[in-house]
Amino acid sequence: MSTSSSITSQRSSEETIAEGSYSSQAPQAPVVSLAERKARNAMWRGRIGMTVYLILLLMPIYWLLNMSFKTNTEILSGLSFFPENFTLENYAKIFGDPTWYMGYVNSIIYVSMNMVISLLVALPAAYAFSRYKFVGDKHMFFWLLSNRMAPPAVFLLPFFQLYSSVGLFDTHIAVALAHCLFNVPLAVWILEGFMSGVPREIDETAYIDGYSFPKFFVKIFLPLIRSGIGVTAFFCFMFSWVELLLARTLTSVDAKPIGAIMTRTVSASGMDWGLLAAAGVLTIVPGILVIYFVRNHVAKGFALGRV
Amino acid sequence: MTKVENNKAWWLVLPVFLIVAFSAIIPLMTVVNYSVQDIFDPYTRYFVGTEWFKQVMLDERLHDALIRQFIFSFTILAIEIPLGIMVALMMPTKGKGASLALILVAIPLLIPWNVVGTIWQIFGRADIGLFGAMMAELGINYNYASEPMHAWLTVVLMDVWHWTPLVALLCYSGLRAIPEVYYQAARIDKASRWAVFRYIQLPKLTNVLIIGVLLRFMDSFMIYTEPFVLTGGGPGTSTTFLSQSLVQQAIGQFDLGPAAAFSLVYFLIILLVCWVFYTTIMHMQKDK
Incomplete structure (x- = not known):
């Protein structure tokens, strides 16, 4: 898996999560607008919270993945989110x-x-x-x-x-x-x-x-x-x-x-x-x-x- | 469900009994054997009775390890249980997002424990790790290898990262078992979000939470590999938990007698908690 594809898959995950939680909240019958607004706020909080949690959860793993494509000189020379000299040498x-x-x-x-x-x-x-x-x-x-x-x-x-x-x-x-x-x-x-x-x-x-x-x-x-x-x-x-x-x-x-x-x-x-x-x-x-x-x-x- | 009385069912259980007995009873007997003897070499050994047990009970290092162990187990429970419930409540329930979230959340559970240690060993270093570097940015001289508090923070953080998904998945499956009608009734009654959680969701979560709390308690009580890789029990002995002091004694110093006595005491503590767990679950099932 390359780094760019992992990023895109993460973004698409957020979108699908959003769709999923929206459909579960969609009311069948007309509901009072206040309750609806409340539900929508709760849904948004859930979406944002879940995204933040998943980012925190995947960050250490991403860091390991990122490092595995770097040479040792690059690893020790400083932090970066993407490998500059992408290498498969370690693998x-x-x-x-x-x-x-x-x-x-x-x-x-x-x-x-x-x-x-x-x-x-x-x-x-x-x-x-x-x-x-x-x-x-x-x-x-x-x-x-x-x-x-x-x-x-x-x-x-x-x-x-x-x-x-x-x-x-x-x-x-x-x-x-x-x-x-x-x-x-x-x-x-x-x-x-x-x-x-x-x-x-x-x-x-x-x-x-x-x-x-x-x-x-x-x-x-x-x-x-x-x-x-x-x-x-x-x-x-x-x-x-x-x-x-x-x-x-x-x-x-x-x-x-x-x-x-x-x-x-x-x-x-x-x-x-x-x-x-x-x-x-x-x-x-x-x-x-x-x-x-x-x-x-x-x-x-x-x-x-x-x- | 009513069960039929039939002692022939033992034949079905026999293979399990044999295979677990081979791996459990024989080694346990060996441990008991060691715990009452002083062994110099394979041919010279003396019966010493309860001497090792007395020594273990009075050993300062073990007391410290036991206290650290309890503090660690309670700390991670206090963080992981509420956090796990929160994550479960936020997880999407339908569509592709739900499966994807399930898989992503479960990933830390599938990583070999030594690799979990490695991940955090790297992630927490100020020179090559993101977390360590962020702490350094904040002006903290972060170094889990020399500062006991930083080592604790990293070990706890690692365990929370590693095992909160377990609690979250347990609660998620508990939440899925609540029929939609309950929520509809709550909507009609215009129940607040908190009321829905307190009176509909939380009661349904009791069963899974009991399993979650006890699984987490016992697994954290047995933790070895992750802190061993991350801090090696240090700095000093600040993150040396029970399993590690046991391994140090048995393999490192080859004090078989005291190590065996220690093993038995350790096992008895866990057995006691385990018994409480078992009776609670059985009780729960009777109520159903």
């Missing part, structure tokens, strides 16, 4: 060096593994929690949640020893399994919320029609909660993607995540700011790509499916 360095770009590949591999494992185990469990009462169900649910709240720092050393002793140290699956600690409970929680929104009668009708449980689950139930599954996958992706402490501890060379590789930009000759910025920008891209697919359900997912 070329990353894409031309396997020790750099393999970091992204490694991260994507363990994140995908984690996403698949989390969904596979969480789907049946979430169904059990949403449909049945069983011995210890509440305790189990609470225990799962408590793992979501466990500080990774607590588990750092034991994890290192555990995965070393079973010979999984520095493999993608080790990181994927470690991230299950917080992603599986989260997946169970979100899915349970979505599944509880599906009426029981659907299950019962299917059983009466002669569906077996696995057939019913895959053919009828899963399509009903597909937005929930999408959102859950997104959240597993997100929390595994942003985590670094465990990923860094459990890897050394072969499965090293990009976050750990970025520290290489610090050297005896000083920081390579341009390279650091370019590496940072590239870690933001996958997130933006995946959120596009779940944009309409993501808010409900953040509420753990409980709105």
